[in-house]
Amino acid sequence: MKLSRLIILLCFSIFGLMSTMGDSHAADPVIFVPAADNGIQLPEELTLGPCSAVDFDSEGRMYLFHRGKQPILCFDRAGRFLRSWGDNLIGQAHGLRVDQHDHIWVTDIGNHMVYQFDSQGKILLAIGQPGKPGTGENQFDKPTDIAFGRHDEIYISDGYGNSRVMKFAANGKYLGQWGEPGKGPGQFNLPHSIILDRQGRILVGDRENNRVQAFNSEGKLLEIWTGFAPYGMEFDAQGNLFVADGRANKVLLLNSSGKVAQSWGRKGAGPGEFNLPHMLTADTADNLFIAEIGGKRLQKLLREK
Template identity: 30%
Template sequence: MGANLFYMPHGISVDPDNNIWATDVGLHQVMMFPRNSTTPSLVLGEKFVPGSDASHFCKPSSVVVSRSGNVYIADGYCNKRVVVYDTNGTYKTEIQGDWSVLHSLALFEQEDTLCIADREGRKVDCIGAGIKNPQEFGSSVLEAKNIGRVYGIAGHGSTLLAVTGSDTGINPGGIILDLADGGRVINNWGTDFNNPHEVAISSDGKTFYVAEIGPNRVRKFELVPSKESFYYRD
Protein backbone atom coordinates (compact mmCIF):
# COMPACT_ATOMS: atom_id res chain seq x y z
CA MET A 1 0.00 0.00 0.00
CA GLY A 2 1.21 3.50 -0.74
CA ALA A 3 2.89 3.27 -4.15
CA ASN A 4 2.25 6.51 -6.06
CA LEU A 5 0.28 7.77 -3.08
CA PHE A 6 2.84 8.94 -0.51
CA TYR A 7 5.85 11.21 -0.91
CA MET A 8 7.42 11.22 2.56
CA PRO A 9 5.17 9.27 4.96
CA HIS A 10 5.92 9.94 8.60
CA GLY A 11 3.33 8.79 11.14
CA ILE A 12 0.80 5.97 11.24
CA SER A 13 -1.91 5.12 13.78
CA VAL A 14 -5.10 3.10 14.11
CA ASP A 15 -8.29 4.65 15.49
CA PRO A 16 -10.96 2.95 17.66
CA ASP A 17 -12.85 1.89 14.50
CA ASN A 18 -9.71 0.30 12.99
CA ASN A 19 -9.26 3.01 10.38
CA ILE A 20 -5.62 3.75 9.55
CA TRP A 21 -4.39 7.34 9.69
CA ALA A 22 -1.15 8.38 8.01
CA THR A 23 0.73 11.67 7.85
CA ASP A 24 2.98 12.74 4.99
CA VAL A 25 5.46 15.52 5.79
CA GLY A 26 6.36 15.96 2.11
CA LEU A 27 2.81 16.25 0.83
CA HIS A 28 1.71 18.25 3.90
CA GLN A 29 -1.30 15.94 4.13
CA VAL A 30 -3.11 13.57 6.48
CA MET A 31 -4.96 10.54 5.08
CA MET A 32 -7.50 8.15 6.55
CA PHE A 33 -7.84 4.62 5.17
CA PRO A 34 -10.88 2.51 6.10
CA ARG A 35 -10.14 -0.98 7.33
CA ASN A 36 -8.94 -3.30 4.53
CA SER A 37 -8.79 -0.43 2.03
CA THR A 38 -5.77 0.85 0.12
CA THR A 39 -7.57 4.03 -0.94
CA PRO A 40 -8.01 6.92 1.48
CA SER A 41 -11.58 7.95 2.18
CA LEU A 42 -10.47 11.23 3.72
CA VAL A 43 -7.54 13.47 2.81
CA LEU A 44 -6.79 16.61 4.81
CA GLY A 45 -4.44 19.30 3.54
CA GLU A 46 -3.52 20.42 0.05
CA LYS A 47 -0.96 18.33 -1.80
CA PHE A 48 2.53 19.89 -1.72
CA VAL A 49 1.11 23.18 -0.42
CA PRO A 50 2.23 24.11 3.11
CA GLY A 51 0.11 26.45 5.19
CA SER A 52 -1.23 27.20 8.63
CA ASP A 53 -4.99 27.59 8.26
CA ALA A 54 -7.91 25.18 8.67
CA SER A 55 -7.25 23.42 5.35
CA HIS A 56 -3.44 23.38 5.23
CA PHE A 57 -0.61 21.85 7.24
CA CYS A 58 3.14 22.24 7.24
CA LYS A 59 4.76 18.82 7.74
CA PRO A 60 2.13 17.13 9.96
CA SER A 61 3.74 14.41 12.03
CA SER A 62 1.23 12.40 14.08
CA VAL A 63 -2.49 11.63 14.57
CA VAL A 64 -4.57 10.24 17.43
CA VAL A 65 -8.35 9.78 17.39
CA SER A 66 -10.73 9.63 20.34
CA ARG A 67 -13.72 7.31 20.63
CA SER A 68 -15.86 10.42 20.66
CA GLY A 69 -14.59 11.34 17.20
CA ASN A 70 -11.98 14.03 17.82
CA VAL A 71 -9.05 13.82 15.42
CA TYR A 72 -5.92 15.39 16.91
CA ILE A 73 -3.17 16.22 14.42
CA ALA A 74 0.33 17.34 15.40
CA ASP A 75 1.15 19.97 12.81
CA GLY A 76 4.40 19.49 14.01
CA TYR A 77 7.52 20.84 12.32
CA CYS A 78 6.60 24.29 11.00
CA ASN A 79 3.39 25.42 12.68
CA LYS A 80 3.94 24.00 16.17
CA ARG A 81 0.23 23.44 16.79
CA VAL A 82 -2.31 20.72 17.48
CA VAL A 83 -5.27 20.90 15.10
CA VAL A 84 -8.58 19.17 15.89
CA TYR A 85 -11.07 17.88 13.32
CA ASP A 86 -13.98 15.48 13.45
CA THR A 87 -13.81 12.17 11.60
CA ASN A 88 -15.60 13.74 8.62
CA GLY A 89 -12.74 16.18 8.23
CA THR A 90 -14.51 19.24 9.60
CA TYR A 91 -12.16 21.67 11.35
CA LYS A 92 -13.05 22.24 15.00
CA THR A 93 -10.26 24.12 16.76
CA GLU A 94 -6.53 24.26 17.39
CA ILE A 95 -3.97 25.23 19.97
CA GLN A 96 -0.44 26.54 19.75
CA GLY A 97 1.94 25.99 22.61
CA ASP A 98 5.48 26.42 23.81
CA TRP A 99 6.75 23.64 21.56
CA SER A 100 9.67 23.29 19.16
CA VAL A 101 8.88 20.13 17.13
CA LEU A 102 5.67 18.21 17.86
CA HIS A 103 6.78 14.73 16.85
CA SER A 104 4.28 12.31 18.42
CA LEU A 105 0.94 12.29 20.28
CA ALA A 106 -0.65 10.06 22.91
CA LEU A 107 -4.26 10.32 24.09
CA PHE A 108 -5.52 9.36 27.55
CA GLU A 109 -9.22 9.60 26.82
CA GLN A 110 -10.52 8.64 30.25
CA GLU A 111 -8.37 11.34 31.80
CA ASP A 112 -9.27 13.83 29.04
CA THR A 113 -5.55 14.37 28.47
CA LEU A 114 -3.47 14.71 25.32
CA CYS A 115 0.31 14.31 25.57
CA ILE A 116 2.78 15.76 23.09
CA ALA A 117 6.33 14.64 22.42
CA ASP A 118 8.21 17.89 21.87
CA ARG A 119 11.35 16.49 20.28
CA GLU A 120 13.58 19.55 20.18
CA GLY A 121 12.04 20.92 23.37
CA ARG A 122 13.26 17.73 25.06
CA LYS A 123 10.04 17.23 26.97
CA VAL A 124 6.61 15.65 27.08
CA ASP A 125 3.85 18.21 27.48
CA CYS A 126 0.35 17.03 28.51
CA ILE A 127 -2.70 19.26 28.01
CA GLY A 128 -6.46 19.03 28.36
CA ALA A 129 -7.95 17.14 25.39
CA GLY A 130 -11.32 18.90 25.66
CA ILE A 131 -13.41 15.72 25.28
CA LYS A 132 -15.38 15.81 28.53
CA ASN A 133 -14.60 19.42 29.35
CA PRO A 134 -14.22 21.50 26.16
CA GLN A 135 -13.30 24.54 28.20
CA GLU A 136 -10.19 22.69 29.39
CA PHE A 137 -8.82 22.04 25.89
CA GLY A 138 -5.20 23.11 25.79
CA SER A 139 -4.88 23.78 29.50
CA SER A 140 -1.66 22.51 31.04
CA VAL A 141 -1.84 19.17 32.87
CA LEU A 142 1.85 18.42 33.37
CA GLU A 143 5.30 18.73 31.82
CA ALA A 144 8.10 16.20 31.94
CA LYS A 145 11.17 18.26 31.09
CA ASN A 146 14.80 17.57 30.27
CA ILE A 147 14.28 13.93 29.30
CA GLY A 148 16.12 14.05 25.97
CA ARG A 149 14.92 14.36 22.39
CA VAL A 150 11.57 12.57 22.65
CA TYR A 151 10.63 11.01 19.33
CA GLY A 152 7.68 8.74 20.11
CA ILE A 153 5.16 8.30 22.92
CA ALA A 154 2.31 5.87 23.66
CA GLY A 155 0.10 5.48 26.69
CA HIS A 156 -1.89 2.94 28.67
CA GLY A 157 -3.57 3.52 32.03
CA SER A 158 -1.47 6.18 33.73
CA THR A 159 1.73 4.93 32.09
CA LEU A 160 3.44 6.77 29.26
CA LEU A 161 6.12 5.04 27.20
CA ALA A 162 8.60 7.24 25.39
CA VAL A 163 11.59 6.65 23.11
CA THR A 164 14.38 9.18 22.91
CA GLY A 165 17.11 9.72 20.37
CA SER A 166 20.75 10.56 20.82
CA ASP A 167 21.34 13.84 22.65
CA THR A 168 24.12 15.58 24.51
CA GLY A 169 25.01 13.32 27.41
CA ILE A 170 22.01 11.05 26.75
CA ASN A 171 22.10 7.79 24.79
CA PRO A 172 19.12 6.59 22.74
CA GLY A 173 16.66 4.57 24.77
CA GLY A 174 13.24 4.25 26.29
CA ILE A 175 11.69 5.63 29.45
CA ILE A 176 8.49 4.96 31.36
CA LEU A 177 6.71 7.90 32.98
CA ASP A 178 3.92 7.76 35.56
CA LEU A 179 1.43 10.51 34.76
CA ALA A 180 -0.37 9.88 38.05
CA ASP A 181 2.85 10.93 39.78
CA GLY A 182 3.50 14.16 37.93
CA GLY A 183 5.29 12.55 34.98
CA ARG A 184 8.01 11.01 37.12
CA VAL A 185 10.37 8.68 35.24
CA ILE A 186 9.92 5.27 36.88
CA ASN A 187 12.09 3.13 34.63
CA ASN A 188 14.53 3.10 31.72
CA TRP A 189 14.60 0.44 29.03
CA GLY A 190 15.86 -0.14 25.50
CA THR A 191 19.48 0.66 26.28
CA ASP A 192 20.57 -1.09 23.07
CA PHE A 193 18.55 1.14 20.73
CA ASN A 194 20.35 2.87 17.89
CA ASN A 195 17.81 5.31 16.49
CA PRO A 196 14.28 4.79 17.88
CA HIS A 197 11.69 6.91 16.09
CA GLU A 198 8.25 5.80 17.25
CA VAL A 199 6.53 3.54 19.77
CA ALA A 200 3.06 1.94 19.78
CA ILE A 201 1.31 -0.03 22.51
CA SER A 202 -1.42 -2.66 22.32
CA SER A 203 -4.89 -1.94 23.71
CA ASP A 204 -4.30 -4.25 26.68
CA GLY A 205 -1.02 -2.53 27.52
CA LYS A 206 0.97 -5.77 27.53
CA THR A 207 2.79 -5.49 24.20
CA PHE A 208 4.52 -2.59 22.54
CA TYR A 209 6.49 -2.00 19.37
CA VAL A 210 9.40 0.30 18.59
CA ALA A 211 10.33 1.42 15.09
CA GLU A 212 13.99 2.28 14.54
CA ILE A 213 15.42 4.09 11.53
CA GLY A 214 19.02 3.40 10.63
CA PRO A 215 18.66 -0.29 11.56
CA ASN A 216 15.31 -0.11 9.70
CA ARG A 217 13.55 -2.54 12.02
CA VAL A 218 10.52 -2.90 14.26
CA ARG A 219 11.00 -4.61 17.63
CA LYS A 220 8.33 -6.19 19.79
CA PHE A 221 8.41 -6.03 23.60
CA GLU A 222 6.31 -7.28 26.47
CA LEU A 223 5.56 -4.94 29.36
CA VAL A 224 5.66 -6.90 32.60
CA PRO A 225 4.73 -5.38 35.99
CA SER A 226 6.97 -6.11 38.96
CA LYS A 227 6.49 -5.25 42.61
CA GLU A 228 8.26 -1.93 42.38
CA SER A 229 8.03 -0.79 38.79
CA PHE A 230 8.07 -2.25 35.28
CA TYR A 231 10.54 -4.07 33.16
CA TYR A 232 10.51 -5.12 29.53
CA ARG A 233 11.25 -8.33 27.72
CA ASP A 234 12.39 -8.31 24.08
Protein backbone atom coordinates in the same frame (compact mmCIF):
# COMPACT_ATOMS: atom_id res chain seq x y z
CA MET B 1 20.44 -20.93 26.68
CA LYS B 2 23.76 -19.79 25.27
CA LEU B 3 25.91 -17.76 27.65
CA SER B 4 25.98 -14.71 25.33
CA ARG B 5 22.19 -14.69 25.13
CA LEU B 6 21.90 -14.98 28.90
CA ILE B 7 24.26 -12.03 29.39
CA ILE B 8 22.19 -9.88 27.02
CA LEU B 9 18.97 -10.66 28.87
CA LEU B 10 20.51 -10.01 32.28
CA CYS B 11 22.02 -6.69 31.19
CA PHE B 12 18.77 -5.57 29.57
CA SER B 13 16.79 -6.37 32.72
CA ILE B 14 19.34 -4.49 34.84
CA PHE B 15 19.00 -1.38 32.63
CA GLY B 16 15.28 -1.39 33.39
CA LEU B 17 15.63 -2.09 37.09
CA MET B 18 18.34 0.49 37.80
CA SER B 19 16.12 3.38 36.75
CA THR B 20 13.62 2.59 39.54
CA MET B 21 16.24 3.22 42.23
CA GLY B 22 15.64 6.37 44.21
CA ASP B 23 11.90 6.45 43.45
CA SER B 24 10.32 5.62 46.77
CA HIS B 25 6.87 5.48 45.13
CA ALA B 26 7.85 3.15 42.29
CA ALA B 27 5.47 0.29 41.55
CA ASP B 28 6.69 -3.20 40.83
CA PRO B 29 9.21 -2.90 38.01
CA VAL B 30 8.18 -3.71 34.46
CA ILE B 31 10.44 -6.33 32.89
CA PHE B 32 11.03 -6.67 29.15
CA VAL B 33 13.11 -9.25 27.31
CA PRO B 34 14.23 -8.60 23.71
CA ALA B 35 12.51 -11.04 21.37
CA ALA B 36 14.55 -13.21 19.02
CA ASP B 37 12.73 -11.56 16.09
CA ASN B 38 9.90 -9.10 15.51
CA GLY B 39 7.38 -11.79 14.57
CA ILE B 40 6.52 -10.55 11.08
CA GLN B 41 7.14 -12.25 7.75
CA LEU B 42 8.20 -9.83 5.03
CA PRO B 43 7.73 -10.63 1.34
CA GLU B 44 11.03 -11.80 -0.17
CA GLU B 45 11.20 -8.86 -2.55
CA LEU B 46 10.73 -6.25 0.19
CA THR B 47 13.43 -4.61 2.29
CA LEU B 48 12.45 -2.31 5.12
CA GLY B 49 13.53 1.31 4.96
CA PRO B 50 13.61 3.55 8.02
CA CYS B 51 10.63 2.44 10.13
CA SER B 52 8.66 5.38 11.48
CA ALA B 53 5.51 4.02 13.17
CA VAL B 54 3.54 0.88 14.03
CA ASP B 55 0.12 0.05 15.50
CA PHE B 56 -2.47 -2.72 15.87
CA ASP B 57 -6.19 -2.89 15.14
CA SER B 58 -8.81 -4.68 17.25
CA GLU B 59 -8.34 -7.90 15.25
CA GLY B 60 -4.64 -8.03 16.07
CA ARG B 61 -3.52 -6.96 12.61
CA MET B 62 -0.30 -4.97 12.59
CA TYR B 63 0.27 -1.91 10.40
CA LEU B 64 3.89 -0.87 9.89
CA PHE B 65 4.82 2.45 8.26
CA HIS B 66 8.27 2.69 6.67
CA ARG B 67 10.20 4.85 4.21
CA GLY B 68 10.51 2.55 1.25
CA LYS B 69 8.46 0.71 -1.34
CA GLN B 70 5.02 -0.39 -0.15
CA PRO B 71 5.15 2.11 2.73
CA ILE B 72 2.09 0.82 4.63
CA LEU B 73 2.42 -2.89 5.44
CA CYS B 74 -0.30 -5.02 6.99
CA PHE B 75 0.27 -8.34 8.80
CA ASP B 76 -2.18 -10.72 10.44
CA ARG B 77 -2.12 -11.76 14.10
CA ALA B 78 0.42 -14.50 13.30
CA GLY B 79 2.73 -12.06 11.51
CA ARG B 80 1.85 -13.22 7.99
CA PHE B 81 1.95 -10.51 5.33
CA LEU B 82 -1.53 -9.59 4.10
CA ARG B 83 -1.28 -6.48 1.94
CA SER B 84 0.43 -3.15 1.41
CA TRP B 85 -0.39 0.22 -0.07
CA GLY B 86 0.83 3.79 -0.36
CA ASP B 87 3.13 3.70 -3.41
CA ASN B 88 2.59 6.81 -5.56
CA LEU B 89 0.70 8.43 -2.67
CA ILE B 90 2.95 8.76 0.39
CA GLY B 91 5.80 11.22 0.07
CA GLN B 92 7.58 10.34 3.33
CA ALA B 93 6.25 8.16 6.13
CA HIS B 94 5.95 9.54 9.64
CA GLY B 95 3.10 8.81 12.07
CA LEU B 96 0.54 5.98 12.00
CA ARG B 97 -2.31 5.31 14.43
CA VAL B 98 -5.38 3.04 14.37
CA ASP B 99 -8.58 4.55 15.78
CA GLN B 100 -11.38 2.78 17.70
CA HIS B 101 -13.17 1.99 14.44
CA ASP B 102 -10.11 0.22 13.00
CA HIS B 103 -9.43 3.03 10.57
CA ILE B 104 -5.75 3.61 9.82
CA TRP B 105 -4.50 7.19 9.96
CA VAL B 106 -1.09 8.32 8.72
CA THR B 107 0.84 11.57 8.53
CA ASP B 108 2.87 12.22 5.37
CA ILE B 109 5.63 14.77 5.97
CA GLY B 110 6.69 14.60 2.32
CA ASN B 111 3.37 15.77 0.89
CA HIS B 112 2.05 17.60 4.01
CA MET B 113 -1.02 15.39 4.25
CA VAL B 114 -3.03 13.33 6.73
CA TYR B 115 -4.89 10.29 5.39
CA GLN B 116 -7.52 7.97 6.81
CA PHE B 117 -7.81 4.45 5.33
CA ASP B 118 -9.92 1.38 5.93
CA SER B 119 -8.15 -1.89 6.71
CA GLN B 120 -7.97 -2.74 3.00
CA GLY B 121 -6.14 0.48 2.14
CA LYS B 122 -9.06 2.43 0.68
CA ILE B 123 -8.82 6.18 1.31
CA LEU B 124 -11.72 7.38 3.46
CA LEU B 125 -10.52 10.92 4.18
CA ALA B 126 -7.67 13.20 3.14
CA ILE B 127 -6.88 16.40 5.06
CA GLY B 128 -4.47 18.99 3.70
CA GLN B 129 -3.31 20.19 0.30
CA PRO B 130 -0.92 17.75 -1.39
CA GLY B 131 2.51 19.30 -1.85
CA LYS B 132 1.37 22.70 -0.57
CA PRO B 133 2.60 23.40 2.97
CA GLY B 134 1.00 26.33 4.76
CA THR B 135 -0.57 27.75 7.89
CA GLY B 136 -4.20 27.68 6.82
CA GLU B 137 -7.04 25.73 8.38
CA ASN B 138 -6.80 23.12 5.62
CA GLN B 139 -3.00 22.99 5.41
CA PHE B 140 -0.12 21.36 7.25
CA ASP B 141 3.63 21.78 7.17
CA LYS B 142 5.07 18.29 7.79
CA PRO B 143 2.43 16.95 10.22
CA THR B 144 3.84 14.38 12.61
CA ASP B 145 1.23 12.39 14.56
CA ILE B 146 -2.49 11.81 15.22
CA ALA B 147 -4.57 11.33 18.37
CA PHE B 148 -8.25 10.53 18.85
CA GLY B 149 -10.74 12.07 21.27
CA ARG B 150 -13.63 10.40 23.03
CA HIS B 151 -16.12 11.75 20.50
CA ASP B 152 -14.04 10.83 17.43
CA GLU B 153 -12.44 14.26 17.21
CA ILE B 154 -8.96 14.24 15.69
CA TYR B 155 -5.89 15.99 17.08
CA ILE B 156 -2.88 16.42 14.78
CA SER B 157 0.57 17.63 15.79
CA ASP B 158 1.80 19.95 13.03
CA GLY B 159 4.85 19.57 13.28
CA TYR B 160 8.20 20.26 11.64
CA GLY B 161 7.14 23.44 9.85
CA ASN B 162 4.27 24.65 12.04
CA SER B 163 4.47 24.58 15.82
CA ARG B 164 0.84 23.87 16.61
CA VAL B 165 -1.84 21.29 17.42
CA MET B 166 -4.87 21.21 15.12
CA LYS B 167 -8.29 19.81 16.02
CA PHE B 168 -10.75 18.35 13.51
CA ALA B 169 -14.13 16.64 13.62
CA ALA B 170 -14.38 13.02 12.46
CA ASN B 171 -15.41 14.22 8.99
CA GLY B 172 -12.33 16.45 8.67
CA LYS B 173 -14.04 19.73 9.58
CA TYR B 174 -11.63 22.19 11.18
CA LEU B 175 -12.45 22.87 14.85
CA GLY B 176 -9.51 24.88 16.13
CA GLN B 177 -5.82 24.99 16.96
CA TRP B 178 -3.29 26.17 19.51
CA GLY B 179 0.45 26.67 19.86
CA GLU B 180 3.23 28.79 18.42
CA PRO B 181 7.03 28.52 18.09
CA GLY B 182 9.01 29.01 21.28
CA LYS B 183 10.26 27.56 24.55
CA GLY B 184 7.66 29.00 26.89
CA PRO B 185 4.63 27.28 28.39
CA GLY B 186 2.20 26.27 25.64
CA GLN B 187 4.74 26.96 22.91
CA PHE B 188 6.40 24.26 20.82
CA ASN B 189 9.68 23.43 19.16
CA LEU B 190 8.68 20.48 16.97
CA PRO B 191 5.51 18.90 18.36
CA HIS B 192 6.43 15.37 17.28
CA SER B 193 3.98 13.03 19.02
CA ILE B 194 0.49 13.31 20.45
CA ILE B 195 -1.80 11.02 22.46
CA LEU B 196 -4.76 11.23 24.87
CA ASP B 197 -4.65 9.75 28.36
CA ARG B 198 -7.51 8.18 30.31
CA GLN B 199 -8.46 11.57 31.76
CA GLY B 200 -8.90 12.98 28.25
CA ARG B 201 -5.82 15.19 28.47
CA ILE B 202 -3.92 15.77 25.23
CA LEU B 203 -0.25 14.94 25.75
CA VAL B 204 2.03 16.58 23.20
CA GLY B 205 5.62 15.43 22.77
CA ASP B 206 7.45 18.75 22.38
CA ARG B 207 10.57 17.08 21.04
CA GLU B 208 13.19 19.79 20.67
CA ASN B 209 12.13 21.38 23.96
CA ASN B 210 12.72 17.99 25.65
CA ARG B 211 9.33 17.84 27.30
CA VAL B 212 5.72 16.67 27.21
CA GLN B 213 3.01 19.29 27.61
CA ALA B 214 -0.48 18.27 28.77
CA PHE B 215 -3.55 20.24 27.63
CA ASN B 216 -7.30 19.99 27.94
CA SER B 217 -9.42 19.52 24.81
CA GLU B 218 -9.51 23.28 24.16
CA GLY B 219 -5.77 23.80 24.40
CA LYS B 220 -5.47 25.01 27.99
CA LEU B 221 -2.09 24.05 29.41
CA LEU B 222 -2.31 21.74 32.44
CA GLU B 223 1.16 20.28 33.09
CA ILE B 224 4.70 20.16 31.74
CA TRP B 225 7.02 17.14 32.09
CA THR B 226 10.67 17.67 31.26
CA GLY B 227 13.92 15.77 30.92
CA PHE B 228 13.64 13.61 27.78
CA ALA B 229 13.01 13.83 24.04
CA PRO B 230 9.54 12.38 23.32
CA TYR B 231 9.76 11.14 19.74
CA GLY B 232 6.90 8.68 20.22
CA MET B 233 4.38 7.94 22.99
CA GLU B 234 2.05 5.02 23.68
CA PHE B 235 -0.06 3.64 26.52
CA ASP B 236 -0.32 -0.07 27.18
CA ALA B 237 -3.57 -1.71 28.30
CA GLN B 238 -2.67 -1.05 31.96
CA GLY B 239 -2.33 2.68 31.39
CA ASN B 240 1.46 2.76 31.51
CA LEU B 241 2.92 5.51 29.35
CA PHE B 242 5.97 4.52 27.29
CA VAL B 243 8.13 7.01 25.40
CA ALA B 244 10.57 6.41 22.55
CA ASP B 245 13.44 8.80 23.21
CA GLY B 246 15.18 8.89 19.85
CA ARG B 247 17.94 11.17 21.06
CA ALA B 248 18.96 8.94 23.98
CA ASN B 249 18.20 5.73 22.04
CA LYS B 250 16.06 4.46 24.90
CA VAL B 251 12.52 3.42 25.69
CA LEU B 252 11.21 5.12 28.83
CA LEU B 253 8.39 4.40 31.25
CA LEU B 254 6.91 7.50 32.86
CA ASN B 255 5.13 7.55 36.20
CA SER B 256 1.93 9.47 36.89
CA SER B 257 3.94 12.63 37.59
CA GLY B 258 5.70 12.50 34.23
CA LYS B 259 9.02 11.38 35.71
CA VAL B 260 11.11 8.61 34.18
CA ALA B 261 10.44 5.51 36.30
CA GLN B 262 12.35 2.99 34.16
CA SER B 263 14.34 2.92 30.95
CA TRP B 264 15.61 0.30 28.55
CA GLY B 265 18.26 0.23 25.86
CA ARG B 266 21.26 2.10 24.57
CA LYS B 267 22.57 2.90 21.10
CA GLY B 268 23.45 -0.16 19.07
CA ALA B 269 22.26 -2.78 16.61
CA GLY B 270 21.88 -5.70 18.99
CA PRO B 271 18.75 -7.07 20.69
CA GLY B 272 17.36 -4.48 23.06
CA GLU B 273 19.59 -1.75 21.64
CA PHE B 274 18.24 1.07 19.48
CA ASN B 275 19.27 3.32 16.64
CA LEU B 276 16.85 6.24 16.71
CA PRO B 277 13.67 4.65 18.10
CA HIS B 278 10.93 6.76 16.57
CA MET B 279 7.45 5.58 17.52
CA LEU B 280 6.10 2.55 19.33
CA THR B 281 3.00 0.56 20.23
CA ALA B 282 1.85 -2.20 22.57
CA ASP B 283 -0.12 -5.34 21.74
CA THR B 284 -2.85 -6.93 23.88
CA ALA B 285 -0.21 -8.84 25.86
CA ASP B 286 1.58 -5.54 26.66
CA ASN B 287 4.60 -6.44 24.53
CA LEU B 288 6.23 -3.37 22.98
CA PHE B 289 7.02 -2.88 19.31
CA ILE B 290 9.47 -0.12 18.43
CA ALA B 291 9.93 1.35 14.94
CA GLU B 292 13.53 2.45 14.36
CA ILE B 293 14.55 5.09 11.84
CA GLY B 294 18.32 4.62 12.06
CA GLY B 295 18.15 0.87 12.54
CA LYS B 296 15.67 0.40 9.67
CA ARG B 297 13.88 -2.25 11.63
CA LEU B 298 10.98 -3.12 13.89
CA GLN B 299 11.98 -4.49 17.28
CA LYS B 300 9.83 -6.44 19.76
CA LEU B 301 10.25 -6.42 23.52
CA LEU B 302 8.48 -9.27 25.33
CA ARG B 303 6.72 -8.33 28.56
CA GLU B 304 7.41 -10.72 31.42
CA LYS B 305 4.46 -11.11 33.78
